[in-house]
Amino acid sequence: MISSMTGFGSCEAEVDSIGRISVELRCTNHKFLESVFHLPDGMLSLEDKLKKEIEAKVRRGRVFCSVNIKGEEAQGIFVNRRLLKNYLRELNSVKNEFKIKNGLTLDSLIRLPGVLSLKENKPAGMHIWERLLPLLKLALAELIKTRRKEGNALAGLLRERSGLLKKDLVVIKRRFAVASKSRLKTIQAEEERLAFLKSADISEEVDRLNFHIKNFQQKIIKGGPVGKELDFITQEMQREANTLAAKSFDLVISGCAVQMKSQIEKIREQVQNIE
Known part of the structure; x- marks a missing residue:
């Protein structure tokens, strides 16, 4: 948990x-x-x-x-006599130095900080x-x-969001197979075909994302203080999703990649709350 x-x-x-x-x-x-x-x-x-x-x-x-x-x-009153003597000594010194005529009253003395307090049993x-x-x-x-109660709610939310990522990944994988074949039919030169396959191939990113999503879900099932691990995994998922979006040549794949990036960002926001 x-x-x-x-x-x-x-x-x-x-x-x-x-x-x-x-x-x-x-x-x-x-x-x-x-x-x-x-x-x-x-x-x-x-x-x-x-x-x-x-x-x-x-x-x-x-x-x-x-x-x-x-x-x-309180059972009584405490007068801090030692502090009061220090006050009187300093106040009389100031009084003589500056030739102040007004005398000190009991009322003014007991109002000085720390002089008078109530006795408590501490x-x-x-x-x-x-x-x-x-x-x-x-x-x-x-x-x-x-x-744990809040963590349980977060776990359910993260399982749901990671499940949506897997669905988007399945759509991307299927769409790439169809879209790449369609694009290759329009390319005649063999070198151009090879260059296209090299630059547009997203199989590595799809495999890595699939691994990270599975790892993420396993960490949630394992439970314990996995917050930092989950945060690291979401960073890796976001990196792969960015690369996938950059390689995309198809509008459907691009749309799914943007949707995945948004979903991963929402996941990471929630992961920040996990121990």
Whole structure:
């Protein structure tokens, strides 16, 4: 089964002595695997652990991991006295230097950044890991589920489009046999006939396209992280289709080749979403 790179997963729970913990995972398209974290203060030490868990389940994409902890209600007020002393020292220095007469009030002091705050129960990162891990695993399971669901839809679409390519290829192959014979009847000189066959022969491009289409369909059936392989195959299909169109001497073949090029481009757009 193939997976899309886009998906979402979340989980939250009320944990005794800690509060409500929520984990949210969002994944978008990316060439490689990249993890971006938004963690509460004091939990940066858990980033490596979170990254390892994500990398064990996700092979490609940009994963945004957000962890929020809503602790118990504040039980008191905290005054950062050391910071307040530093503020007072610097403010008094400025006041004396510039001979400012207005005095400092309590109201202005407590409004200074970092001086006054509410006390919350914020557990240290390593102590919360045992409670956080089960929630992360549930969020990851939901993320994987949504990625696989979209991947399944993409697989059906790609099978359908690659099937249309095979039909166009059959039409081109049959039309070339008829059109080349008709053209040869109008050419009398043997050298011109040989030159025409050499320049107009598209059998190699048809064979290569047929191989790439089969390979593409087999990769979809195989599943797994095949996004990069599928992207490479579509590039090769587009290259062969361009060559085929350039060699064409028949309007029907040219029309089919243009249609194939358009179909391959649509396929490649969808392949960009696959892990």
